[in-house]
Structures are given as C-alpha cells and as structure tokens.
Amino acid sequence: MDAAGDEAILQAELRRQQTLLLTQQLPVMAIVNALNALLVSSLFLFGTKALLAGVWLAIMIASSALQMMSWFNLRKRVVPQTVSGKGLRRAEISSAVIGLLWGLTAFFFWRSGDFFSQTIVIVVLGGMAAGVVSLLAPIPTVSRAMLISILTPLGLRLVWEGQPIHWVILALLAVLCFALIKGAERSHRHMIELIRSAGAMRGVQADLADAIEATSDAIGHFDAGLHLIAANTRFNEWFPDVSVVACDSAEGHVRAVAADRWVVSKLLPTSRGGFVSVHTDITDLKQREDQIQAARLSAEEASRAKSAFIEQVGVTLRAPMEEVVAYLGSNDSANEERRAEIASHAVRVLETVSDIADISTIDSQSYEYRFAFANVRAIVEWSAKAAAARFGKRRTANLQVNIHEEIADLVCDERALKRSLMHLIVNALENTPDDKDVGVDVRKAHDGQVEVCVWDFGSGFEPDHLAQIQDLLDGAQVAHAHDLQGSHGIGLGLRIVSQVLQRHRASLKILSEPTLGTFAYVKLPYRASIYAAQDALEPANDIDQSTPRLDLASVASA
Template sequence: MDRILYCLTIEHDLRWTLAAAILCIFGLGTAFRLLVEARSLQRARRREVALLGAMVGGVAAFSTHFVAMQGYDAGGEVRYGVVLTLVSLALGVTGVALGSMLVMVKEGRLYRGLGGLVGLSGVAAMHFVGIAALQLPGRVIGWDPVLAGAAVAGGLAMALLTGAVVYGKSGARFAATCLCAALSIIILHFTAMSAMSVSPEIVAAGVSGPTLSASTMLAVLALMVMGIVAVAGAVAWMGYFSRSSALKQIREAIDAMPDGMAFYDADDRLVLWNNRYDEVNPELSSNLQAGMTFREIIQIGLDEGLYAEAKGREKEWIKERMASRRALSTMMEQRIAGDRWLRVADRRTAAGGIVTVCTDITDLKNDARALAEARDAAQAANAAKSQFLANMSHEIRTPLNGVIGVAQALANTGLSPTQTEMLELIQSSGRTLQVLLSDILDLARVESGRLELSEEAYDLGRAVRDAAQLYEASAREKGLQFFVEIAPEADCWIAGDVVRLKQILTNLVSNAVKFTTEGFVSLTAAPGPDQNGKPTLRFSVEDTGIGFDCQTRERLFSRFEQADGAITRKFGGSGLGLAISRQLAEMMGGELDCESEPGGGSAFILTVPFKALEAPSAVAAGVAEQTAGDGATVRVLLADDHPVNRRVVEMILAQADVALTSVEDGAQALQAMRDADYDLVLMDMQMPVMDGLTATREIRLHEAAMGLERTPVVMLTANALPEHVAAAEAAGADLHLAKPFDAAELLNLVVALPKAMAKSIAA
C-alpha cells in the first residue's frame, strides 16, 4: 500500500493524474450513454451506435493511460514506440467492443458483469502493451509480479461490481456507474504503475523502430481528447434535439386532440392548454392566462352567465363544483349557455397537478333527444298499430261471423245439389278468411312480444291425433294415404301450450295435404335427441308433394313466402303460416326446420322440449256430450248492437230448445237481467250506451246485492286478442267465444254451460 501511495504522490504529477481521472469519467460516461441510446434503436442503427460507443470507451481508456503517463517521472527522456502504442490502442478498443457486445446481447446482471470483465481485460492488455511501448534511453523497466497481479485483479473486481451491482437506469445510478468504471481503470493503472520500477541500464541499447517523443504523444492525446469531447457534444446535442423533438410532437398531439385539455399545477393554477380547450370554451378563451386559478376561471364563466344551473345559487354552485374537483369525481355533464353541453373530467397527476379534459357533447345530446323522440314516435305508432289491429279484427270478424253463421244455419235447411255446392264454396272461403285473419293477428302479437305461451298439462297423443284429424278427410278425398304414428314413449301427458302446438302441427299437415297430389302424408311423434342434456320431442310431417329447392328453403320461413310463388300458382295461402310456426317453435325453446328437393316431397321437423308428466288419476268428462233434449228450455239473453250478428245467433239457436231474448246494448242487457231470470247471457264486448265489460260488472254487482245465483256470462265478441280475453275475465265473464264461431260450438255451449254451472253451485 505504501508503494502505491508513493507512486501516486511522488512519482506522478497530481495535475496530470486529476486530468486523467476526469478524462476517464467523461469518456466512459459518453460511451455508456451511446450504449444506452443504442438499445432503443432499430437493429442496423443499433450496431452503428454501439460500435461508436465501444470506440469512444476504448479511446477514453487509452487516453487515460497515456495522459497519466505524461505526469509520470521516469528519470529522463521518454519516447513511445509507434507499433506497440498502436497495438495497445487496438487492444483497448477491441476489449471494450467485446464487452459492449456482451452487454447488448441480453439485459441482465450476468451479461453486464461479463461485459465489464471482458472490457477491463482489454484495458489491462492495453496498459501492459503500452508500458512495453515505452523506450527509456539508459534505463530499464522492472516489475513486481505481486503488485502487477493485484492491479489486474483489483480492476477486474471493480469492473464486475460495476456491471452486476452498481448499474441502473436512474440518473444517480448512471453517474455511479461512470465513477465506478473509471475507478476500475484507475485502480488498474496506478497499481500497475506502482509495480513498475525504472533502473539504470548496464549495457546501453539503441532505440528500435520508429518512436514518438513525449510532446508528439501529447499532441496525439490532445486530438483524441478533442474527438471524445466532440462525440460527447454530439451525444448531448442529440439528446437535447430528441427531447425537444419529443416535446414538440407531444405539444402537436395535444393541440390535435379532439377534446379540450388544460393542465393545472399543484396550486390549481393554469399552466398550459390546447387549442381545443379554447374552442369548447369560446366565452373564456380571451380571458385565459397562465397562472390563473381554476376558481378565477369559473368565476369568469359565472359573470358571463355561462352556467344555467348556477343561476340564482352562484355561491352554492361554486362550492359544489370545487368540491367535485377536489374529489376528482369521475365525470360531470355541464350545460352551457346557448344550449351547449360539455363533459368535464378531472384527473390528478403524480406531482399533485390536475388535468382537466372537456368534451363538447352537444351533438350527442341532440342525437339522444332525437332518438328519444323517435322512440316515443315509434311507441306511439306501435300503439296505434295495435289499436288498428284490434279495431280491424273486430270490424272484419263481425261481418265474417255473419257469413259463416248464416252459411252454417243454411246448411241445416233443404237445399238442391247446386245450392249445396254454392254453400260449400261460401263456407270454404269463410274458413280461409278466418285462418288468414288469425295468422295476421298472431304475427302481430309475436312481433310485439305480446304473445304469451301457457304451461298446462295435456295429453300429447290426443293433441297430435286431433291436429291430424282436421285434414284426414281432405287427404282421403285427394286419394292420399294418410298416416299418424305416435311412439309409445310420446303417447303420454306433458306440460306445455297445447293450443300453439296444435297450431304448428295443423299448419304443417295442412301444407302437406295442400301441396301433395299423389302418394302419402304422414305425421309422426317420437322422443328426439337430447339437447344440452335435456330430452326433446321430435315431430315430423312428411309428404310426396311438389317439394322445393335450396333457394326456396332459405326464404320459406319468411313472411308472405311460398314454395309456389309464381303468378300462375295453383296453390293458395297467405305465406304466413310457416313464419308464425317457426317463431312459435322458438318461443317454446325448440326449432322448426325442413328438408326437401324439387319433385321429391318434403319433410318438416319440429323439435320442442319434452316435459313429461304423470297422467291425471281421473279426467272429467266434457260437457260437450250433453244434448239439448235432456232438460227444460234454456233462457238466453243476447246483447249485441249488430243486427246481422243477432240474426245469426237467432238462426243457430233456433235449432235447439232455447228461449232467446235480444237487446242492442249493455244498458238494455242490465235492465233485462233486473226484470227477468236467464240461464245464460251472450254479451258482445263493444256496444254503444254501455259496453259489454261494464254491463257484466254491473250484472255481477246486481247479483251480489240481491243475493242471486251467478248467471253464466259468455263474451260473444269480435275482440279476440289476449288482452280482450283477460279484460273479460276481470269483468266477471265465464267464457270468451270469438267471432266468427262454429254453430255447433255455440249450440253445445248454450246447452251445456248452464247445467255445468248449476252442478258446480250444487256441489
């Protein structure tokens, strides 16, 4: 240790020593900065910058060595061998370059530590080759191997520590890295110099090869130092230019933002704002100045009358606004004078400042208002459509009831064959109109979401047979084979909507019979494959009819579409049945699909959930089996304002033992109930003076007040929508029979319902 201190203080000029240390720190700092910059560049550019950093580091180590040698007292003239000096420079640059390559290969302590060791090894080789380049006339250099080894070991240890431990990306860690790296070279140099001794040469040797004098070497070092300074200046300028360019780009980006942005410091004073902030606050833009507080800015807005919600309560509004700003509430919408709207959001920065973002949402508010108005208009239109459908249902069903009812009554009279044929045409057309009307109303209810499915127990086998039976006669008349097959597992009781299931099946069977001229039509019901772990029922309606192609299949379930869509088509129909059937199937949680080919028949497959139930222990016998001849005359009160409907009911009930009293409105029906006793009331719903619902409620009140038995009331009306049925039940009606009705159904009801009610009361 004494030898090292002696070398530093006695054998070296401290001024050159200090200059060498400063040069080493400065040069290595420049090299490290270049290596850091290289990491952020693309591959080709990265190699160039990394190589420049390695060269600067090597030259800095070389210059440090020879600047320190300028202050070394060798006891006489010192000359430098050119060849070995250049070799030492190459070794230093190569060693540092290899170390830099290791550092650039992969981020991590291991690679940084290895890079430090390799770089310092190159510097050590440079040092000893540089010493070998010294030519001292009349003197010879000797070495202490222990100190020389200590010099290399100490430098390597410090280089390893620098790369693996000290290095960091912060400013302080970067400065520490530069100091420790320089210290590793300083330890190497001055410890190695203390290991060197200069003694007189016994046998004088001549100077070999070209050499440089100390002054020439000093000039060369000056050029190297100038190069390092130039590179350092370039690096500094590049850093400044990069930061300046980045700040300029950030400023341009902020100004190009679609939203207004302002930055306030920790004291809530305005620091900067973009152009859009001026645009969304035109009333404030001329008054905005850096250093203004947010409180002063909103006060300007209050003075300008910008904030409609603050009028008459300015102080309270300011407190609320400042409180929300301090709380940094998520977002607030603010109405500005001129029916403008701003969305304001405040966010706090790490330094305690606040970034305020203002977005002009006037167009959004106007669009929302327009959408709300459009929604209200659409709802009003939908309500008007529903009312129109209800009115049209009533108006169409009323005359249709007359056509069908009179035709059915006429069928029971003596007719000639020609008259019978004409009557069948009338009845067929009436039924077609009735189906079309029902389809249109069903489609409207499905689209509006007002069609609800019931969940009740029913006999699946009986429902399937009933659906098929409606068209069995038509199939036989066309010479078709007609099959109905129900698997034993499916011939059971299930839960579901039997009315809608029969509606789908009858539609499919009707189409199959209609579009088939020869061959067969079959309806099968059997358990289907499980879907999502739940059992299903599979219904298949197959025929040997006209069939259809793939293009037709794609549009077949659309509204008003048929496979036979030509203007010369031979098959009628609305084209609504399949569209409604598919929608009903989906409402049931199932699906409806088909397979077909032109001329090869069709197969329609309905799949619905299978909810099997236990069969009821006893099923009550229907009242339909009762006849008109097994009791006394039935007293019936009919209330209907339409004379044709009254006449139709009179002709139908004339076939049974019925005493019929007819009135024209609900008020007359109520008075008739007060004046006489009746077994059954047939009440129209829509009548003048007093409607059927009001009249029914008044009848129930009259019965309750007088202690009379309940008289069955049947709504015999063209109002057939579900809401009409529900309203009738709420008013006190017992049944709802929609027009047009079947004559046999009305006769059966008139005879059976009073007796069934009487038995229920007696029980």
C-alpha cells in the first residue's frame, strides 16, 4: 500500500479514537459544566443581576443536559470501524458555543472596582479552559475551540479595564493559553504515534499469525490451566476435539494422531505462564524408517537364505562327489550296476550346476529367449527321459507319458520349456514312492491352449507346504527351498519353472491333497506363444516385469 493509503487509514483510525475519547469524556464535561455554572450564578442570583444570572444558569444547565443525552445515545451504539468527521465538527461547534457562554460571564458578571468578583471570574474561566483542554487534549480542534471562546472575551475585558494588574493577568492568561495549546498538540501527536504503533503491532501480529498458519506444524496456545486459547488450522485438523492439552514434554515424543499420521509433540512454556504446543509431522520419516527396517530385515533374511543355500549346495554336491571319489580310489573292478550309480551321481552334479547357472542368468535377466516353432511331443518326451535319468532304471517303468495326437507345434523357447517340464516331473518323482505311478498327459484344451498335466499318486502336500511353494514361485528367498525338493535338490527347479512359464505367458495350477497325490497343470496359449515370439525381437533385457506372478494361494484353496 502507498503512503497516501497509509495516511488515509491513519486519519480514519485517529477520528475513531477521538470519537471514543469524546464519548467517554462527555459526562465528565457535563457535570463539571453544571457544577461550575451553579457556583458562579450563586454569587449573583441575589444581586442586581439576578435575572441575568438565572437565565444564564438555565442555559448552562440545558447545555449540560444535552451533553448527557448525547452521551446516553452514543454509549448504546457500536462505534463503527470508519468514522466520518461530522461528529467531531459538531463537537467543535458545541464547544465553541459553550465556551462563548462561559466567556461572556466576563461582561455579564464583571464588577468594575470589585477585585474579589473579578478574581472569581478569572479563576473560574481559567480553570474551565484548563480543565477542558486536559480532558480533550488529543482532540485539539475541540479543546482549542473551547479555549479560545472562553479566554478571548476575558482577554478583551482585561484590556478594557486597562489597569496594570489587569495587564499582568492578561499576560499570564496568554502564557496559559500558549501552554495549553502546545500541550494539546503534544497529546495529539502522542495519540497519532500510539495509533501508528498499534497499527504496526497489528501488522506484526497479522504477519506472525500468517506465518503460524502457513507453517507445516500444528501449533496451539494454552493458558496456565492448559486450556486451549488459540490454534492454527492444522492443529484444528489434527486435533479436532482437543480443548485441554495432553501432558506433553518440552523434549518431545513421537505419537500417532491418526491411522496414517505420526507427529513429534512438544509443550513449551511462555513468558506469561501459558504454554505453546507444537506438533511436527514426521510421517514421511516414520515411513522411511519402517522401509529401512524392512530392508534391514530383508537383507538379514537374504543373508540367512544365502548361507542356507550355499550349505545345501555343498550337501547336494558332496554326496555324489564322495561316491565318485570312492569309486576312483577303489581297486575293485566295478560292475555295471555300480557304474550306472556313479553315472547317476555325475548327472546329478551336472544338473545341479546347470540349475545354478540357469537361475543366475534368469534372475539377472541376461538369459536370451529364442522362440521358434517346436514339436510338443519331442519336448515332453525329452523332459520325461531327462527326469527319469536322474533316478535310474528304477523309475522309468512307472513313468507314463500320454500325448494327444492333435497337438500341433508350439512357438516357444525349446530349451527353457524342456527344462521347466523336466523339473516338474522331477518333483513328482521325488515325492512319489517307487511303487506308485507318475505321469505326464498332454492334450489340447477346449479353449485351444496346450495343456500339460504332471501328476503323481505320491505323498501330496499339506496346505502350509503349498504356501511355501507359492513363496518360492513368487520369487521369495530360497532358505527353505531344499525342504520342498526333498533330500535330493536345492530348490532351484521351481524357480526356473516359474520364470520360464511367465515368459511364455503360461499358467501353472497345483492341486494337492496329503497322501493322495499332486496334479500340476501347465497351460500354454498358442496365441500367447506368438506374442512371446514377437517379444523375442526386442532386447533380451526388455522382459515385461509387470506380468503378474502366479497366485497359488487361490489354487490351494480351490
């Protein structure tokens, strides 16, 4: 705002404060006016000027009554924020008229040669002038009008008398008048400074209130009894029902104020015995702290999983290698059965190392899928033979493979799909006794998809075991993966199955009942395979990571 605007606001507030002061002083002035009029007129009511004194007294009493009536009317009204100058101008005229009535006493009741009566008139008029100025000093126009209208007739009378004593009194009255006018001006300037200071203070308070309102903290002001006096909007939003502060400490403590908000609360004393409650939102910090804690726990779990994995790898590789070492150190010629057993152990070592290499490349997204048309029968037969080879001739007899004649070629990564199906068959053989059957059925589903079912009548899985399978297929740590693979694996097979089938847009459902067996259904959509072939034209690392993982929890509950 410019200087002219500030000056206009200042003058408006000045008029308002002067109006308030005038309203407060009206009854005092009316009473003083009436009492002094009675005192002066009493000296002349029984003399030669009794009639004049009575008329003058009546006029003065009437003016006092009008002042009291004005005061009664004004005090019932609410003084508006903006006051015009009309009321002050009326007060100025009224003061000039009343002052003139008082000043005329220097002619009405003046007795030439009677110094006593003259002294009374001079003292009363000087006292009235000084009293009015003292009451209305911040309103110089009103007080000056009263002062001049009282002392001017008195000064003229003193000049008219012309005695030396009268000239001395006139000089004293001039000094008094000058002092009263200067005092009124000083009071007026003081009021202006007070108004400016009050305006500046209100501006500072408004700026402070805006700053408190704009802060990200919730701030509440409480009295010494810890009852809420004022608060910013954020405090009212966070604590809508708070009227008495809780026993917070100046050191602060963390607490939840809602389901999703955390704050640090502090209670700070003020210099006047109250308290300020400050609440800082630390929800983001709390969430990051929770994330860091979760990451730490995840890292610890990963470390434990790594240790367990390495331990299981060692156990898995040590047993067949010990057999090979024992065989090489033996001087006896081994028979065919012993040779086959050693070969089986060597195959297990090779397959374990191959699984580790496969899952490493798949997890690092560096495996390059090569999609092409492939014969489904050849894929399934190779997978069945490779799985049976891990167990020797003892399991080949009860492994049944049934492939529907209408199965057409499929677009897929032949090597990856072979190893995935092999791992499913290996799992079935692992969990099935030698005297129970294991089978692979391949047929064309009603919706045109290729359905591969790997089944067994083995021990089956408990519900919690199926949940562990879910975790493994969803990419969880493999700390307990060896428990899913029996005593012959390290749990990488199911991870490979999950990654490969997802890349082929395939689905996997596992149904299992304890002691009855397990059925693993793999569906390979022909069209989805075409899409996968198109994806193969993109860089190998551009694998769609948004593909949802398989939900075996729903399968387990089916």
